[in-house]
Amino acid sequence: FVEPDKKAWFVVCDNYVTMEDGTGIVHQASAFGWDDNRVCRENGLPFINLVDTQGKFIEGTAWAGIFVKDADPLILKDLKDRGLLFAAVPFAHDYPFCWRCDTPLLYYARPTWFIQMTKVRDNLVRNNRTINWMPDNIKEGRMGNFLENVIDWGLSRERYWGTPLPVWKCEEGHLHVIGSVKELREMAIADPGPDIELHRPFIDAVTIRCPECGKEMHRVKEVIDCWYDSGSMPFAQWHYPFEHKEEFEANFPADFISEAIDQTRGWFYTLEAISTLLFDRAPFKNCIVLGHVQDAEGRKMSKHLGNVVDPFVMLDKFGADALRWYFYTTSAPWLPCRFSEEAVQEGQRKFLATLQNTYAFFAMYAQIDGFNPLAHPLEKTELTLMDRWILSKLNTLITRVDDDLANYRVTESAGKLAAFVDDLSNWYVRRGRERFWGKGMGGDKEAAFATLYHVLVTLSKLCAPFIPFLAEEIYQNLVVNNVPGAPESVHLCDFPVSDPEAVHPEIEEQMDALVEVIQLGRACRNAANMKVRQPVQKLYVKGASFSREYQELCEDELNVKEVIFTEDARPFTTYNLKPQMRTLGPKFGKLLGKIGQMLQTLDGNDVVDTFARGEEISFMIEDTEVKLAESDVLTEPMHKQGFTAAEDRGVTVVLDTNLTDELIAEGYAREVISKVQTMRKDAGFEVTDRISLIYEGDDALA
Numbered sequence: 278f279v280e281p282d283k284k285a286w287f288v289v290c291d292n293y294v295t296m297e298d299g300t301g302i303v304h305q306a307s308a309f310g311w312d313d314n315r316v317c318r319e320n321g322l323p324f325i326n327l328v329d330t331q332g333k334f335i336e337g338t339a340w341a342g343i344f345v346k347d348a349d350p351l352i353l354k355d356l357k358d359r360g361l362l363f364a365a366v367p368f369a370h371d372y373p374f375c376w377r378c379d380t381p382l383l384y385y386a387r388p389t390w391f392i393q394m395t396k397v398r399d400n401l402v403r404n405n406r407t408i409n410w411m412p413d414n415i416k417e418g419r420m421g422n423f424l425e426n427v428i429d430w431g432l433s434r435e436r437y438w439g440t441p442l443p444v445w446k447c448e449e450g451h452l453h454v455i456g457s458v459k460e461l462r463e464m465a466i467a468d469p470g471p472d473i474e475l476h477r478p479f480i481d482a483v484t485i486r487c488p489e490c491g492k493e494m495h496r497v498k499e500v501i502d503c504w505y506d507s508g509s510m511p512f513a514q515w516h517y518p519f520e521h522k523e524e525f526e527a528n529f530p531a532d533f534i535s536e537a538i539d540q541t542r543g544w545f546y547t548l549e550a551i552s553t554l555l556f557d558r559a560p561f562k563n564c565i566v567l568g569h570v571q572d573a574e575g576r577k578m579s580k581h582l583g584n585v586v587d588p589f590v591m592l593d594k595f596g597a598d599a600l601r602w603y604f605y606t607t608s609a610p611w612l613p614c615r616f617s618e619e620a621v622q623e624g625q626r627k628f629l630a631t632l633q634n635t636y637a638f639f640a641m642y643a644q645i646d647g648f649n650p651l652a653h654p655l656e657k658t659e660l661t662l663m664d665r666w667i668l669s670k671l672n673t674l675i676t677r678v679d680d681d682l683a684n685y686r687v688t689e690s691a692g693k694l695a696a697f698v699d700d701l702s703n704w705y706v707r708r709g710r711e712r713f714w715g716k717g718m719g720g721d722k723e724a725a726f727a728t729l730y731h732v733l734v735t736l737s738k739l740c741a742p743f744i745p746f747l748a749e750e751i752y753q754n755l756v757v758n759n760v761p762g763a764p765e766s767v768h769l770c771d772f773p774v775s776d777p778e779a780v781h782p783e784i785e786e787q788m789d790a791l792v793e794v795i796q797l798g799r800a801c802r803n804a805a806n807m808k809v810r811q812p813v814q815k816l817y818v819k820g821a822s823f824s825r826e827y828q829e830l831c832e833d834e835l836n837v838k839e840v841i842f843t844e845d846a847r848p849f850t851t852y853n854l855k856p857q858m859r860t861l862g863p864k865f866g867k868l869l870g871k872i873g874q875m876l877q878t879l880d881g882n883d884v885v886d887t888f889a890r891g892e893e894i895s896f897m898i899e900d901t902e903v904k905l906a907e908s909d910v911l912t913e914p915m916h917k918q919g920f921t922a923a924e925d926r927g928v929t930v931v932l933d934t935n936l937t938d939e940l941i942a943e944g945y946a947r948e949v950i951s952k953v954q955t956m957r958k959d960a961g962f963e964v965t966d967r968i969s970l971i972y973e974g975d976d977a978l979a
């Protein structure tokens with residue numbers, strides 16, 4: 278259909294063609310595809326294009342007006358009719374499709390204005406290495422590799438909307454680039470005035486006088502790649518260099534930016550490219566590269582697949598705080614995130630609802646007692662052990678969250694906040710409920726109110742960057758409504774600063790040991806199917822210890838009469854020993870069964886003690902010496918009759934489950950109290966309501 282102006286049919290070679298796909302032989306179409314165009318230019322092949330911008334064959338061809346993909350069978354038929362078709366074999370291969378409408382895409386070679394980025398490649402690489410990328414492998418990996426192999430930037434676009442390319446051209450081919458509105462007005466043949474609209478079509482009407490030949494110059498038709506606008510943001514927002522020079526210099530480079538992984542070839546790159554060209558430095562200091570949000574099955578969200586989640590529907594359903602919290606806690610920011618409503622609900626239930634309920638508990642009793650925080654400053658109260666513990670935990674939390682955020686560890690800081698709120702609700706508040714019930718406002722009750730008030734206010738400030746709306750609600754009700762002159766929003770407050778005098782590591786360590794023992798004690802009760810309301814006589818603890826104050830807390834929490842620390846749990850526990858198949862099977866084969874039988878005859882406590890000393894056990898079976906290390910034996914704690922044991926990380930707790938008549942009677946009393954409290958709740962009584970109680974029972978209950 279077209280006669281080439283030079284030799285067009287000969288064989289060339291290039292590295293991009295491989296033997297892994299197809300035959301290793303491909304044809305070259307210089308007008309379509311980057312590699313095709315490059316290979317044709319490098320080897321002197323002619324440039325031929327028989328397809329218009331709509332993807333249809335041009336007039337003069339046998340298939341004028343037909344979309345190229347629709348013309349495939351027609352071309353095959355034409356080749357066959359002319360006896361030129363060797364074979365037509367269907368072959369599956371990668372091909373680009375529009376992600377919106379799923380139609381095949383065509384790559385066109387078009388005349389384009391370029392920025393010669395290859396000239397500053399080394400500067401780009403050097404500046405990129407000054408950035409703290411998170412994750413770190415982006416620096417020398419995805420981003421670094423991209424910059425090492427940077428190509429010239431195709432700047433122009435053949436569109437109507439966009440920033441017009443500020444290049445004027447005369448009929449002699451001379452070019453001039455306009456650098457400001459002032460320069461444009463000075464060079465314009467007719468002054469467009471100070472309020473000239475710089476977009477099409479208005480800018481296209483402005484002509485200037487060619488500084489070389491004096492002829493009229495017109496703006497070229499192209500506009501600029503919109504990513505150039507994004508990359509110019511650091512200085513363009515200040516109208517630099519024409520205005521706000523000091524403000525720009527004070528805020529450049531940026532401390533921190535964040536966007537998704539695909540922006541290594543988008544915004545991240547254009548920011549670096551333009552900053553390197555203008556200032557020869559990186560435009561930002563730190564960058565968190567976000568992973569993509571996927572659906573619950575790990576698939577990319579797309580309208581085509583019908584798995585796109587409407588964020589506004591999720592915001593209406595769960596609220597912004599729940600959605601934010603989900604993304605902070607679900608995984609490291611740079612990992613792909615599988616989104617599901619269930620996961621959002623879990624974070625809402627475990628953290629947000631717990632914090633909300635703790636705040637609601639305080640607000641209810643503060644309203645009942647008319648608590649005024651200004652009349653009961655924390656520093657004037659007599660703090661209990663639990664008060665000093667939660668305040669120590671709070672100030673430790675401030676230090677750790679502040680350090681995490683300063684180093685962009687978002688997921689870690691969110692996890693610490695969640696753990697603290699759990700401690701606050703399920704240990705401090707739960708253990709101290711009765712402190713809020715007394716009459717008046719003094720002593721222990723005053724300390725409880727002042728402490729919880731201080732913790733909730735401080736927590737609202739700590740949580741403000743994460744859950745801005747709930748933090749604001751708590752702050753408004755606790756501070757703005759009670760403290761004249763306080764900042765009107767939590768988001769106008771300074772971030773909390775840790776008070777080192779309030780931090781007591783020894784209290785935190787002992788309380789951690791106590792909580793671990795209590796968790797094991799609860800496990801013992803569950804194993805024995807014994808409610809906490811049923812008191813028991815003794816709890817034995819091996820591998821942990823704490824002072825008398827904590828011991829009393831343990832006794833009360835687990836409802837035991839006495840906590841006894843011991844270094845020998847042998848009277849109550851032993852271990853069931855089994856061979857580790859994975860390690861012993863290959864060594865001893867058919868002897869494995871007899872090794873198991875031998876282990877059953879050994880004293881479990883002796884074996885575990887031997888392993889604890891770093892030693893092995895040995896015995897003979899059928900003239901074969903068997904030596905077993907700790908990794909060769911599975912050990913399972915067991916309890917003796919009348920006792921229940923639980924063990925974790927070297928701590929063993931044994932619950933004495935033998936009950937006397939007195940213990941059983943006390944258990945009945947606690948059971949009755951529990952039932953009455955449930956009946957009060959079901960009947961809708963308020964906390965302040967007093968009731969009359971009538972009961973009937975047998976002699977044991979009476």
